[in-house]
Amino acid sequence: xxxxxxxxxxxxxxxxxxxNSRLSTYSGLLPYPxxxxxxxxxxxxxxxxxxxxxxxxxxxxxxLDAMKSSSPPRKKLIKDFTVEITSDDTDAAHRSWMLKYPxxxxxxxxxxxxxxxxxxxxxxxxxxxLSPIVDDPDRxxxxxxxxxxxxxxxxxxxxxxxxxxxxxxxxxxxxLAELHYAGSHGMDIMGPVNHLAADDHSNNCIxxxxxxxxxxxxxxxxxxxFIPMIDEVFRTLVENTKGIQGSxxxxxxxxxSVHYRNVDEKIWPTIAQLVHDILKSYPRLRxxxxxxxxxxRPMIDWNKGKAVEFLLDSLxxxxxxxxxxxxxxxxxxxxxAFKVLREKCGGYGILVSPVPKETNAFYSLKDPSEVMKxxxxxxxxxxxxxxx
Ligand SMILES: O=P(O)(O)OC[C@H]1O[C@H](O[C@H]2O[C@H](CO)[C@@H](O)[C@H](O)[C@H]2O)[C@H](O)[C@@H](O)[C@@H]1O
Numbered sequence: 001x002x003x004x005x006x007x008x009x010x011x012x013x014x015x016x017x018x019x020n021s022r023l024s025t026y027s028g029l030l031p032y033p034x035x036x037x038x039x040x041x042x043x044x045x046x047x048x049x050x051x052x053x054x055x056x057x058x059x060x061x062x063x064l065d066a067m068k069s070s071s072p073p074r075k076k077l078i079k080d081f082t083v084e085i086t087s088d089d090t091d092a093a094h095r096s097w098m099l100k101y102p103x104x105x106x107x108x109x110x111x112x113x114x115x116x117x118x119x120x121x122x123x124x125x126x127x128x129x130l131s132p133i134v135d136d137p138d139r140x141x142x143x144x145x146x147x148x149x150x151x152x153x154x155x156x157x158x159x160x161x162x163x164x165x166x167x168x169x170x171x172x173x174x175x176l177a178e179l180h181y182a183g184s185h186g187m188d189i190m191g192p193v194n195h196l197a198a199d200d201h202s203n204n205c206i207x208x209x210x211x212x213x214x215x216x217x218x219x220x221x222x223x224x225x226f227i228p229m230i231d232e233v234f235r236t237l238v239e240n241t242k243g244i245q246g247s248x249x250x251x252x253x254x255x256x257s258v259h260y261r262n263v264d265e266k267i268w269p270t271i272a273q274l275v276h277d278i279l280k281s282y283p284r285l286r287x288x289x290x291x292x293x294x295x296x297r298p299m300i301d302w303n304k305g306k307a308v309e310f311l312l313d314s315l316x317x318x319x320x321x322x323x324x325x326x327x328x329x330x331x332x333x334x335x336x337a338f339k340v341l342r343e344k345c346g347g348y349g350i351l352v353s354p355v356p357k358e359t360n361a362f363y364s365l366k367d368p369s370e371v372m373k374x375x376x377x378x379x380x381x382x383x384x385x386x387x388x
Pocket of ligand 1: 127128134165259291
């Protein structure tokens, strides 16, 4: 067992798999073109550092539009939602959106009425949900009050953090040993051991391990074979973005992020084309858009929604009607989880957004401070229920 440097942490660095042959047979890979595949032949394609040439690709494939609309200023979103921009229309658009996705705080009684005889399972995104969005990803810290609110929620309900960040990083930021963690958009899950769930979920991707306290845990890493490829792409991205002021590249082990929040908007086409050029050599990787971030990830059929299903299974909560999963998140990648809750699990997605957005969630909250109020209200409600 390999522990990370924090000795009290239950989050393990990846131990050697029990049986390597079990890892290579995961069947969730999406179809991908074979020609020119750079991996896993053992010979990596070297992407020369060069200035991107024409910027036609990213103009025509929609990347630029997606970049502009990711985390847009209030005015732009309202414009997308209505036709004209006047403050009356803005208010009206917001009101009609709130009718469709009511505040989870205003609808609290309705939610708890439904939850009365059910077991709540709580899923929480990190950035923009538990911590406010800030310019520097390394400074996206969670307040101590928020940490207490999450700690208290976990006393009453099984609770998991599902983040785009690496599992180690998000654990370091949250710092609560009593939670379950899924990093890299659900591609790196540390959860409880459940043999039946393991069988259901291609147990060839599951690595048995123990935490420091000796408790058995399962690591589920369906994209494990991509680790060297992601590392290589990360290094190429770092090298090729060196000259772009304000850009930042993160390695999340199973995916890599290229931030452009602090890059001059005039340079966005260049950064997009550069990522596009690199991806051409990696047909088994794909791009997704987050909040002012381009995310490079393996082309496998796995996302935050699948991670929620996996965790519900592992917790023994997937096959009963008396479970109410609640997922709170703010980003496009959280939509996969909202969709699973809406369509398969009979749960509630709660979108964190101060402005109208199309979503698969049922309810909304304005910002992390409202998330905290909602979590505290749930704890008060549950503790009162237990007293009665
Ligand atoms: O799934 P999440 O936990 O929400 O993680 C998604 C991404 O969050 C981080 O980036 C975002 O938050 C930063 C800090 O507020 C902000 O600077 C950035 O513009 C946002 O995109 C994280 O750095 C990414 O790697 C995650 O994928």
